[in-house]
Amino acid sequence: MSEFRFELLETRGRLRRGRYHTPHGTFETPCFAPVGTYASLKGLTPDQVRDTGSELILANSYHLHVRPGAERIERLGGLHRFMGWDGPILTDSGGFQVFSLSDRLRIDDDGVDFQSVVDGSTHRCTPESVLTFQRQLGPDIAMVLDHCPPGDAAPALQREAHERTLRWARIARDLHDSWGGSSRGQAVFGICQGGIDPELRAASAHALVDLEFDGYAIGGLSVGETKQQMAVALDACVDELPADHIRYMMGVGMPEDLVHAAKQGVDMFDCVIPTRHGRSHTAFGKDGTTLKLRNLQYADDERPLVAGCECYTCRNFSRAYLRHLSVSKEMLAGTLLSIHNIHFLQDIMRGLREG
Ligand SMILES: [Zn+2]
Structure with a gap:
């Protein structure tokens, strides 16, 4: 049986107080997860991270696949053991990094070829490969590969990215199901795209919910749009998401943005800002x-x-x-x-x- 469960404890206005259960313990929501891209919260020991009140942390499956390798981490006992963190871990698929950091990208319907920002080597990511890396790494929560276009992308590209993200989400969901779903000890979250167009956002969220993911993420915001545009796009997603599933807004970490988004009904956040600022x-x-x-x-x-x-x-x-x-x-x-x-x-x- 799956050990993953979102418990909605209380709703005040649209703000939700809840608790998410994972095989490595629970975290209270709304929750902020600090980011250890390379399985390290730069400069902090796991004990120091825990003492800040953090219950969930992030790592990046793409960076760890490039170095030291997802297979190696699997051989060494998985990500929790490797980095000495026994609480819940989420890994990002790396889609955002691939699309935002790589110079040389070639996107097709099946995946994306790109040059590593780490060492210049060329790689290919597909919906299947990113889920396989994350299965090897063994975090509690894995993310699907999504196509995250730049914030100022033309509407046609936003629509194309939205449609590709959904195709990839279906492939990832089918693979996750074929492995036994979350009962194998790993939840998989889908990611809503659609830029700042509320109709596209609603369509994206609606289609993801039909695919029945363990949780739902909102990607592609806080990438240069105005606060008002972010709020409208966020509302359009949240209105479509089921109340009994956890909602995760990716890459948001400025204090005022956290407060606004939590009050719009988001349960989970992550961002590099606190450590990068530090x-x-x-x-x-x-x-x-x-x-x-x-x-x-x-x-x-x-x-x-x-x-x-x-x-x-x-x-x-x-x-x-x-x-x-x-x-x-x-x-x-x-x-x-x-x-x-x-x-x-x-x-x-x-x-x-x-x-
Ligand atoms: Zn202080």
Whole structure:
């Protein structure tokens, strides 16, 4: 029997409080998942990640397939054991990276040829191959391959990408079913595309629901559209998705976007922003502000990053010390700032859950 289950505990307006059960434990929703692209939350140990309040983490199956190889990770006991994280893990299919980072792309109806951003080698991704990599890696949640066009793509390309995404989703769903579905210990989520066109978004979500995935993701947003366009496209998806399945908005991590989308009925988020900010000497502050720690203004500032923040960094260190680490290019700077940034977003999610 499948160990995956979404429990909808409470609805306030359109905001949903829930709990998702996986073979590696549960996570409370709305939930934010920090990203460890290469099976590493850059600069943080798994214990440090857990201490930020994170219950679910992300890795990228495409990057791990290129290096060190999905087969190798399988031989070494799977992704949980390999990276020392015993909680829930989701792997992205890599579709977004393939379409957004590769210079040389050749897309056909069966898959996509591309040049690796890691080492320049050429690869081919198909709906079947990305699911096979993820079966080898063994995360709790795998994602289908989708065609994610640029945010400013012409309507004709958006429609083509939407139709291709659905064809690929059907192939992935059939393969997942042929392996025994989620009862083999891995859930597979479909991904809604359609750009900023609400009709295309609704059609995409509707068709995915007909395919009966374990959960539903909303991709291709927060890629340069206005906040208003994002909200309209998101509404169009959410209206079509079943209340008893988890909803995941991909690649969104700015505090105000998390709050808005959760209040539109999204349960799950992921983003590299908190750790990327941390490595570039930037900390989340109150009310949508950020602190650039290399600035001279913090040289004698004895206050924590955010007054009242309970994270390890704010409980122990001053802005002055963090500035010193940043200016001195100490490794600890990125670690401590990433801890604060992830914790900061987890505080927001906790606030949304508690109401
Ligand atoms: Zn803090």
